[in-house]
Amino acid sequence: MEKSVPAKERLIKSKNSRMNGEARGRMLVTASALIMIFATVAITIFLGSKGLQTFTKNGISPIEFITSTKWDPTNAESPLYGAFPFIFGSFAVTFLSALVAAPLGIGGAIFMTEIAPSWGRKVLQPVIELLVGIPSVVYGFIGLSVLVPFIRENVGGLGFSLLTGTIVLSIMILPTVTSIATDAMASLPTALREGSLALGATRWQTIRKVLIPAASPTLLTAVVLGMARAFGEALAVQMVIGNVRTLPSSIIDASATLTTIITLNMGHTTYGSIENNTLWSMGLLLLIMSFAFILVIRYLSARRKI
Amino acid sequence: MSTLTTTERVFDVKDLNLWYGDNLALKSINFPIHYNEVTAIIGPSGCGKSTFIKTLNLMINMIPGVKMSGEINYRGKNILSDKVDLVELRKNVGMVFQKGNPFPQSIYDNVAYGPRIHGLKKKQELDEIIEKSLIDVALWDEVKDRLNAPAMGLSGGQQQRLCIARALTTKPEVLLMDEPTSALDPISTSKIEELIFELKEKYTIVIVTHNMQQASRVSDKTAFFLMGELIELDDTTKVFSQPYDQRTEDYISGRFG
Ligand SMILES: Nc1ncnc2c1ncn2[C@@H]1O[C@H](COP(=O)(O)OP(=O)(O)O)[C@@H](O)[C@H]1O
Ligand SMILES: [Mg+2]
Numbered sequence A: 001m002e003k004s005v006p007a008k009e010r011l012i013k014s015k016n017s018r019m020n021g022e023a024r025g026r027m028l029v030t031a032s033a034l035i036m037i038f039a040t041v042a043i044t045i046f047l048g049s050k051g052l053q054t055f056t057k058n059g060i061s062p063i064e065f066i067t068s069t070k071w072d073p074t075n076a077e078s079p080l081y082g083a084f085p086f087i088f089g090s091f092a093v094t095f096l097s098a099l100v101a102a103p104l105g106i107g108g109a110i111f112m113t114e115i116a117p118s119w120g121r122k123v124l125q126p127v128i129e130l131l132v133g134i135p136s137v138v139y140g141f142i143g144l145s146v147l148v149p150f151i152r153e154n155v156g157g158l159g160f161s162l163l164t165g166t167i168v169l170s171i172m173i174l175p176t177v178t179s180i181a182t183d184a185m186a187s188l189p190t191a192l193r194e195g196s197l198a199l200g201a202t203r204w205q206t207i208r209k210v211l212i213p214a215a216s217p218t219l220l221t222a223v224v225l226g227m228a229r230a231f232g233e234a235l236a237v238q239m240v241i242g243n244v245r246t247l248p249s250s251i252i253d254a255s256a257t258l259t260t261i262i263t264l265n266m267g268h269t270t271y272g273s274i275e276n277n278t279l280w281s282m283g284l285l286l287l288i289m290s291f292a293f294i295l296v297i298r299y300l301s302a303r304r305k306i
Numbered sequence B: 001m002s003t004l005t006t007t008e009r010v011f012d013v014k015d016l017n018l019w020y021g022d023n024l025a026l027k028s029i030n031f032p033i034h035y036n037e038v039t040a041i042i043g044p045s046g047c048g049k050s051t052f053i054k055t056l057n058l059m060i061n062m063i064p065g066v067k068m069s070g071e072i073n074y075r076g077k078n079i080l081s082d083k084v085d086l087v088e089l090r091k092n093v094g095m096v097f098q099k100g101n102p103f104p105q106s107i108y109d110n111v112a113y114g115p116r117i118h119g120l121k122k123k124q125e126l127d128e129i130i131e132k133s134l135i136d137v138a139l140w141d142e143v144k145d146r147l148n149a150p151a152m153g154l155s156g157g158q159q160q161r162l163c164i165a166r167a168l169t170t171k172p173e174v175l176l177m178d179e180p181t182s183a184l185d186p187i188s189t190s191k192i193e194e195l196i197f198e199l200k201e202k203y204t205i206v207i208v209t210h211n212m213q214q215a216s217r218v219s220d221k222t223a224f225f226l227m228g229e230l231i232e233l234d235d236t237t238k239v240f241s242q243p244y245d246q247r248t249e250d251y252i253s254g255r256f257g
Helices: A007-056 A062-067 A084-115 A119-135 A136-154 A162-186 A190-196 A201-233 A235-241 A258-265 A273-303 B051-055 B085-094 B108-119 B123-136 B139-145 B155-168 B186-199 B214-216 B236-241 B246-252
Strands: B009-020 B024-035 B036-042 B066-074 B093-096 B173-177 B204-207 B222-226 B230-233
Touching: A007 A062, A007 A273, A062 A084, A084 A119, A084 A201, A084 A235, A084 A258, A084 A273, A119 A162, A119 B214, A136 A235, A162 A235, A190 A201, A190 B036, A190 B051, A190 B093, A190 B155, A201 A273, A201 B108, A235 A258, A235 B222, A258 A273, B009 B051, B009 B093, B009 B214, B009 B230, B024 B204, B024 B230, B036 B214, B051 B066, B051 B204, B066 B173, B085 B093, B085 B230, B108 B123, B108 B155, B123 B139, B123 B155, B123 B204, B139 B155, B155 B173, B155 B186, B186 B214, B214 B236, B222 B236, B222 B246, B230 B236, B230 B246
Parallel strands: B036 B204, B036 B222, B093 B173, B173 B204
Antiparallel strands: B009 B024, B009 B066, B222 B230
């Protein structure tokens, strides 16, 4: 039966059925891509229009919103909408936690790839995976029950502070930084290590003068991704940072971040009110920052050396 | 070193066995290497050429699970048993790899790397060393106007010559080359071969090569390895005209490998 069909037709038929499968697959992945693009654009437009209402509809000066340190939206006579303390708080915990997590994460990565590649990875890899799997609320809970009293008794202040938030965030972003940094180091060609060692360099000289510079754009990317995560984290920080409206004057003062103010106030403000709109403006700020982080990461990956 | 005559041995390898885990990759190798000679190592792939050459500067130690027995005497000192100063050894015994492996840094920084890690800071001295090494590998004219350009932007042949220049900066007496032209086009290959001719005036060279013509063109001595054994080591003219072992003859005449 089959054999009686001329070769030409069989060829055309099989080509057709393959094309059908091909077209279906194409449609499926194109649809996924379109949905993703649509969702992103929709969120951006929604957040943009909601976030800008504070300035367009409610007439609050964007300069005041970003630079003023007075936040008192519920004051009946003269409500104040200065979000600077929260913007500052967000940047402070982000940079401070990056400052802690970057050396630890990159150090851990170097330990795993260069110093003890055989057992280092076996021990640290599961630790990192475990750290990733712990939910934010658990980090916050541990921070609240262990770290807050510890800081209160040993460092000073109330215990709810920038410092506590920084420590919790550092631990939370450590896996991100470490795993990307590990990949960066592990993907360096062995030829680089050989080239350096063969010239009489020690292992440490090789790490410092050849490997780290060669991996530096990706190592920085690891840190920036960690920062992006820190900037957006709300729950765990909210549980330990104290959530006050004033600008902190030291690292052991309580503070607040954009995300913690949003999560704390979104439930009890009415949709469409000025205070609710200012929360959207903060959300818009977060979105703008995450675009900025993406731009930095793109710039860094364009500068990859290997 | 200049007081030594050519008949003296810079390396004297005695009864060297090497295992990768349980796998015996070098079997009882006896291999003298004389000053200011070029020794070519030939043999089919997997016969242990790279493994052997990497024992001479102990780069083999990078690979976990390697065990060795026997002696590798360098200037009369067994580097396998005595406490060796790896930094000194590798300054004196330089290495060039199969594929040019410049660091992702500028041309200048690549060549300055060796002197810098060994403590040289003075810009003027560095400049002199760099110019001299680049002249030695006939790369100076091609790169002197762009010393700060990235080394990765050079062609494959230029990268390999840069790596040879980099190896010369530590003033080695021995240069180990593991198939230095196997990744290069014929023109770059002949440039490197010319370079080896010039370098043999000043350096003891051990070169692994897949290319029989290359071995007969550049070397004084030729060693033939087969399955981890050193089958034959003799004057190059002798090895190529009337080899002692039948297997050498088979290999040279292209009957296997
Ligand atoms: N890193 C390594 N680990 C285990 N075995 C190896 C390793 N490198 C080489 N070998 C083995 O040792 C033998 C010799 O390899 P090699 O020295 O690279 O040969 P050649 O350079 O002559 O092609 C081969 O059988 C190879 O499989
Ligand atoms: Mg080899």
